[in-house]
Amino acid sequence: MESTILPGWDDRDIVMVSALEHYAYCPRQCALIHVEQTFTENMYTLKGRFVHNLVDVEGMEMEGGVRIERALPIWSLRLGLIGKADVVEFHGNVPYPVEYKHGPRRKHRHDDLQICAQAMCLEEMTGKQVPRGAIYHHLSHRRREVTFDSHLREQVEAAIIQIRMMQHSNILPPPAADERCRGCSLQDSCLPEIKEKGRLRMLLRELFKPEGDT
Ligand code: SF4
Incomplete structure (x- = not known):
């Protein structure tokens, strides 16, 4: 069905900017969130939410002469992308996106894909x-x-394209x-150590278990 949010795109083809970070971290995590609509809180997501609430x-x-936009809706018709930028500073007319993360600098730079996608939307x-x-x-109050x-x-x-x-x-x-x-907050839904058929059996058992059973 043609999207009312992004003209010319089918709703199923639109990709969320945040999906890029999930995909770069773990493609399965991305599919669980953006295809199966799974979301579970853990310490890391709660900390992430706390930081995002700031912006x-x-x-x-x-x-200091810099215009700062917070929670700015962003999109790209060319790429079929939509999302929100935490903070965009405008130095003169040039946008400079800043993405907030709760933790320290990480070894894997999966955030880079997300911030670059924001930049491509802003362009x-x-x-x-x-x-x-x-x-x-x-955590470190530092920018990278x-x-x-x-x-x-x-x-x-x-x-x-992959997403x-x-x-x-x-x-x-x-x-x-x-x-x-x-x-990863999705371990209970993902069951990473269990083969796919076993995972489906366990999830179905969980779904249809009598009330009161733990
Ligand atoms: S539990 Fe592991 S495999 Fe499963 S979604 Fe999370 S990171 Fe990916």
């Missing part, structure tokens, strides 16, 4: 080049600047079953 109210302010929306942005780590080079942009476009295919196929990618699972 989750739409608004605009000026600071289309404003007609300005967006060469850089930053990830703000709440990210340069949006052609390699990162290609990775974003490739990931969007779109996943949304169409409804097939869960295989589990990562490695150290990524330790901090």
Whole structure:
């Protein structure tokens, strides 16, 4: 069905900007959230939500001559992307997206795809080049600047195609079953150590278990 949010796109083809981070972290996590609509809280998601609440109210302010937009809706008609940018600073006319994360700097830079996708949306929306942005780590109160080079942009476009295919196929990618699972809030739904048929059997048992059983 044609989308009312992004003209010219089918609803099933639209990709959320946040899906890029999930996909880069673990494709199965991305499918669980964006295809199966699974979401479970754990310590990490709660901390993430706390940090996002700091920037989750739409608004605009000026600071030292820089216009700062918070919770700015973003989109790209070319890429079929929609989402929200935590903070966008406008240095002159040039947008500079800043994504808030609760933890310290991480070894795997899956956030880079998300912030680069934000920049690509902002470029289309404003007609300005967006060469850089930053990830703000709440724990260390430090920013890590990210340069949006052609390699990162290609990775974003490739990931969007993969996510779109996943949304169409409804097939869960295989589990990562490695150290990524330790901090993942979706372990109970994912069951990364169990083969797919066993996982479905366990989820069905859970769904149809009599009330009061734990
Ligand atoms: S538990 Fe592991 S395999 Fe499953 S979604 Fe999370 S990170 Fe991916």
